[in-house]
Amino acid sequence: MKIALANDHTAVEYKKEIIAWLEEQGYEVLDLGTNEPISTDYPIWGEKVALAVVNGEAELGIGICGTGLGISLACNKVKGIRACVCSEPYTARYSRLHNNCNIICFGSRIVGPEMAKMILHEFLTTEFEGGRHERRVNEIMEIEGRNL
Ligand code: RB5
Secondary structure: OEEEEEEOHHHOOHHHHHHHHHHHOOOEEEEOOOOOOOOOOHHHHHHHHHHHHHOOOOOEEEEEEOOOHHHHHHHOOOOOOOEEEOOOHHHHHHHHHOOOOOEEEEEOOOOOHHHHHHHHHHHHHOOOOOOHHHHHHHHHHHHHHHOO
C-alpha cells in the first residue's frame, strides 16, 4: 500500500523514524516534504498530502505538524478528504471503521514516535465497516456539495 506523508518544520527529524517504521512494515511512502528544518506554513503541506490522496497517488495519507490540528484543517479543505487528528490508537481505529478517514494527522509535539507507530498501525490496518456508517459518511460529504 502506498502512503503519502507531509509535514511542517516541526517534524523533519521526527518523521524519519516514522518513515523507516512504515517501510519496515511493507508500506511504500511518498514523502512530500518538508525536509528543510526551516519554519514553514502547515497549510502548504496539508494541501500537498490531501491532493496526493484525492488524485490517487496514494491510498491513504499522513499529516504531521506541531499539534496535528493545523495540517488536518488544511487537509479537510480539499474536496473528498476526511482527515482526523489522533493522539491514541482507539480513535485511529474508529476513524477508519466508522468515519472512513483517508488522512490521519498527529502532533510531533504531542505524540511520541512509539505512540505514533501504534496509532498508525490501527489506522493503516483497519477497513471501513460500511453499513450505517456509509450513510453517515455520505452525509458528511454532501455538506461539501451544499456549501461551495
Ligand atoms: C508551528 O509552530 C505550529 O503552529 C504548527 O506546527 C501546528 O501545530 C499548527 O497547527
